Amino acid sequence: MGTASATLMKGAANIGHHMDKYTLERDGQIDFYTTFLPRINPELKMEDILADSNDGVLNGNLIEFKLRVADLNAVLFQCVKYLSALRIKGKPVPSNIAIIDLNASTAWLYHSADYLADIEKPYSGGASKNNSGFIGGDAKAVLHYDLDIDAERLISVLKERNFTRINIDENCIVGWATSFYKAVPTARKEDFVGDDTGKHKTVGEIRSPVHFADYILPYTGKSNLRFKYLMDRLNDTLQKKNLGAFYTHPLYARKSLELLRAAIARVPRGNDYIILDRCAGTGNLEAELTDEELRHCIVSTVEYYEYKVLQERLGAKVRAIIPPTEKADTFNAGLVNGADALSREYIDNPLIRQFIDDPKCTVILFENPPYAETTSVEHQKRGAGSKSSAWKKSFVVQEMKKEVKGTASNDLGNAFIWSGFKYYLRQPTDSFVVYSPVKYWKAQHLIDKILLQGYAFNRRHFHTNIDACIMVALWSNEDAKQEEFNLKGYDIDHADNIVCLEEPLPIKRIHSTYSEVFYDKRSFGSDERGGLVVGYDGLAPRESVKRSIKPIFNDNIIGYMVIDGSNFDNPDLMSVLIRCGLYKGHGFYLRKDNYLEKLPMFCASRYITYNREWTERARIMKSADGAARFNAAVEKGTLSQFLRKCLLFTCVEMQNHIRTFKGSDGRFYRNELCLDGTNGETLALQDLKALKRNAREDKIAALWKTVLGWAEKAKGYNPAFTYGVYQISKELDTSHRDEADPEKTVWDNVELHSALTNLKTLVKEYYNAEIVPVLFKYEFLK
Numbered sequence: 204m205g206t207a208s209a210t211l212m213k214g215a216a217n218i219g220h221h222m223d224k225y226t227l228e229r230d231g232q233i234d235f236y237t238t239f240l241p242r243i244n245p246e247l248k249m250e251d252i253l254a255d256s257n258d259g260v261l262n263g264n265l266i267e268f269k270l271r272v273a274d275l276n277a278v279l280f281q282c283v284k285y286l287s288a289l290r291i292k293g294k295p296v297p298s299n300i301a302i303i304d305l306n307a308s309t310a311w312l313y314h315s316a317d318y319l320a321d322i323e324k325p326y327s328g329g330a331s332k333n334n335s336g337f338i339g340g341d342a343k344a345v346l347h348y349d350l351d352i353d354a355e356r357l358i359s360v361l362k363e364r365n366f367t368r369i370n371i372d373e374n375c376i377v378g379w380a381t382s383f384y385k386a387v388p389t390a391r392k393e394d395f396v397g398d399d400t401g402k403h404k405t406v407g408e409i410r411s412p413v414h415f416a417d418y419i420l421p422y423t424g425k426s427n428l429r430f431k432y433l434m435d436r437l438n439d440t441l442q443k444k445n446l447g448a449f450y451t452h453p454l455y456a457r458k459s460l461e462l463l464r465a466a467i468a469r470v471p472r473g474n475d476y477i478i479l480d481r482c483a484g485t486g487n488l489e490a491e492l493t494d495e496e497l498r499h500c501i502v503s504t505v506e507y508y509e510y511k512v513l514q515e516r517l518g519a520k521v522r523a524i525i526p527p528t529e530k531a532d533t534f535n536a537g538l539v540n541g542a543d544a545l546s547r548e549y550i551d552n553p554l555i556r557q558f559i560d561d562p563k564c565t566v567i568l569f570e571n572p573p574y575a576e577t578t579s580v581e582h583q584k585r586g587a588g589s590k591s592s593a594w595k596k597s598f599v600v601q602e603m604k605k606e607v608k609g610t611a612s613n614d615l616g617n618a619f620i621w622s623g624f625k626y627y628l629r630q631p632t633d634s635f636v637v638y639s640p641v642k643y644w645k646a647q648h649l650i651d652k653i654l655l656q657g658y659a660f661n662r663r664h665f666h667t668n669i670d671a672c673i674m675v676a677l678w679s680n681e682d683a684k685q686e687e688f689n690l691k692g693y694d695i696d697h698a699d700n701i702v703c704l705e706e707p708l709p710i711k712r713i714h715s716t717y718s719e720v721f722y723d724k725r726s727f728g729s730d731e732r733g734g735l736v737v738g739y740d741g742l743a744p745r746e747s748v749k750r751s752i753k754p755i756f757n758d759n760i761i762g763y764m765v766i767d768g769s770n771f772d773n774p775d776l777m778s779v780l781i782r783c784g785l786y787k788g789h790g791f792y793l794r795k796d797n798y799l800e801k802l803p804m805f806c807a808s809r810y811i812t813y814n815r816e817w818t819e820r821a822r823i824m825k826s827a828d829g830a831a832r833f834n835a836a837v838e839k840g841t842l843s844q845f846l847r848k849c850l851l852f853t854c855v856e857m858q859n860h861i862r863t864f865k866g867s868d869g870r871f872y873r874n875e876l877c878l879d880g881t882n883g884e885t886l887a888l889q890d891l892k893a894l895k896r897n898a899r900e901d902k903i904a905a906l907w908k909t910v911l912g913w914a915e916k917a918k919g920y921n922p923a924f925t926y927g928v929y930q931i932s933k934e935l936d937t938s939h940r941d942e943a944d945p946e947k948t949v950w951d952n953v954e955l956h957s958a959l960t961n962l963k964t965l966v967k968e969y970y971n972a973e974i975v976p977v978l979f980k981y982e983f984l985k
């Protein structure tokens with residue numbers, strides 16, 4: 204109901220429920236805010252108040268609107284849940300709760316402090332569900348704000364800026380740390396979690412709040428032991444970059460003890476042994492070791508507050524901690540002097556050396572090394588260049604670079620693995636139990652040792668939200684060229700149970716890349732200098748973009764392909780199929796005469812998009828290892844149907860960014876890898892004639908017709924163009940923001956959008972059923 208009619212009916216509001224002023228909560232809310240905001244703070248807009256999916260936080264007030272309040276207790280409980288969510292996110296908890304019945308113009312006011320115990324519980328599921336049964340108290344005040352006297356009182360309440368101070372615990376400390384480092388960008392971890400135990404006594408924000416004095420109560424725990432599973436997430440931004448984080452889930456730590464115990468079983472009779480963990484963090488891996496096993500442990504970690512927890516947790520039980528006790532100079536800018544495992548000083552540390560030099564002592568390394576993916580997109584986005592990390596200058600990395608070539612030496616985890624074998628393991632009965640994604644063995648060939656046993660774990664449970672495969676492997680210190688092994692996979696379910704996957708997960712080594720083997724490196728006498736370059740979206744890049752290739756033009760060129768790298772880390776950036784050369788190069792031109800046999804590379808590069816299970820990412824990779832068999836089969840013609848299936852897939856897959864356009868060079872560039880025959884058959888349509896279509900393929904063809912039919916009706920359709928799905932999706936399947944609800948997208952051509960969405964479903968099914976198995980057979984995927 205619009206504002207005008209709402210005003211008209213204001214007088215009628217008191218008559219009864221069936222004459223409700225508002226039928227939509229949003230109308231009432233807008234009315235309320237446009238009435239009151241100018242009196243509270245004329246600068247404020249509704250958007251400033253609505254956040255965190257509640258009805259609004261205005262100064263020190265949480266406001267919850269209802270058309271009609273049926274059960275005050277239920278609405279109050281909903282508010283409690285919103286406040287609980289604010290605390291967990293590290294946001295101030297308003298001291299007032301205002302429940303507003305829009306149709307009755309009534310506000311019930313409560314104090315959040317009265318419900319603190321409930322606010323400090325975590326809740327799961329939507330705040331507006333399952334709220335009956337909560338027993339609240341009476342409201343502190345009830346205001347009928349259609350009366351002037353109450354309206355004025357409500358205004359003064361809404362102007363209050365008081366907050367209820369909350370207690371810091373393991374549920375909310377990560378949120379408050381995030382808010383703290385945002386509010387105080389120069390702050391270090393000590394400024395947040397520091398305590399006055401030990402030699403370095405900086406008392407941090409949680410114990411003596413300054414910035415958040417109005418929001419949090421001082422944490423009274425003497426040490427940080429309570430946060431032992433979170434210490435990595437409390438690091439300041441700089442530390443996050445240099446230390447990597449990713450603690451081990453207790454269930455995974457327990458599971459990997461089986462591998463550790465298998466390693467202990469290999470200790471020759473009569474030998475002593477040590478278990479060395481150079482990057483123990485707060486000691487999570489060692490948490491469930493027996494006292495006897497702990498007596499063999501040597502642990503250390505470079506981060507100061509982890510070190511203190513490690514001391515408190517394991518200090519009295521282990522054989523050694525590096526350094527054994529805290530000294531005046533132990534704290535060094537947030538780090539522990541002498542505990543940097545990548546330093547020369549650490550490798551020479553006599554405390555450890557005495558065991559390494561003792562032939563009657565077996566050495567077992569048991570570690571979850573830090574991963575710092577400085578080359579990852581997320582990392583680059585944070586503006587931290589790949590060169591800036593301190594660990595890259597460390598002794599171990601410098602030494603490793605002398606022996607290990609390529610990107611493998613740019614990896615913090617690899618520095619731990621490599622140095623483990625290099626400086627600590629010496630006898631065939633020595634072992635290394637190590638957590639890491641498999642690429643160091645599979646693709647980088649960092650080590651050639653015997654794998655005795657191993658598990659695959661879901662990376663999601665290591666303080667990330669990425670589904671990917673992490674291997675924990677028991678390596679024997681014996682050289683061997685292994686080509687393949689199996690891992691048992693373990694996930695963790697919602698009820699916190701470890702679940703074993705039925706099928707073992709094979710890990711196979713890869714030896715060659717697409718670019719070495721499959722890229723078309725020919726040049727033609729007819730190639731003309733001076734073609735165009737385009738960007739990832741298939742269009743001309745901005746003038747300012749640096750061009751690193753000299754593009755060519757030839758009538759036989761139908762596209763440009765870059766399928767980079769073996770892994771699936773940034774799959775969309777590593778899978779480029781466009782009409783002209785990519786401005787930064789590193790790919791090859793697709794030519795009419797042999798483009799079909801290049802398409803399996805493009806198909807393989809889409810694997811992760813359609814197979815998102817954690818077992819696939821970081822385990823399955825791209826390789827050219829089956830090239831000889833593949834080429835022979837192509838030669839014999841046995842793959843002619845398969846190649847056409849790849850072609851069909853390529854034509855209807857969104858990552859194919861080939862567009863039709865009029866180039867700035869005056870040439871008309873037509874999309875030949877699509878199914879649009881409006882302006883004559885494309886090359887794809889010609890080659891697809893030889894496909895013996897099955898039911899799935901008929902369905903795709905039919906749905907494509909629907910898509911094209913709606914596309915032709917869309918505004919902006921150019922009848923001279925030949926369209927593929929990507930160009931349709933980008934240029935014709937347009938949308939705008941809903942005026943009433945800016946969060947919502949409104950599609951201008953609903954039929955077109957629906958048909959494209961359907962097509963995606965079909966394409967996925969088709970891909971996994973008919974293309975993926977052959978990609979594995981010929982080791983495009985391995």
Ligand SMILES: C[S@@+](CC[C@H](N)C(=O)[O-])C[C@H]1O[C@@H](n2cnc3c(N)ncnc32)[C@H](O)[C@@H]1O
Nearest residue numbers: 446449450451482483484487505543544571573
């Ligand atoms: C992946 S965490 C594992 C921690 C613990 N073992 C666990 O599994 O929960 C890696 C640890 O290595 C520490 N670390 C990072 N760089 C280090 C270095 N150069 N020397 C020693 N420890 C380091 C980090 O502070 C972090 O605690």
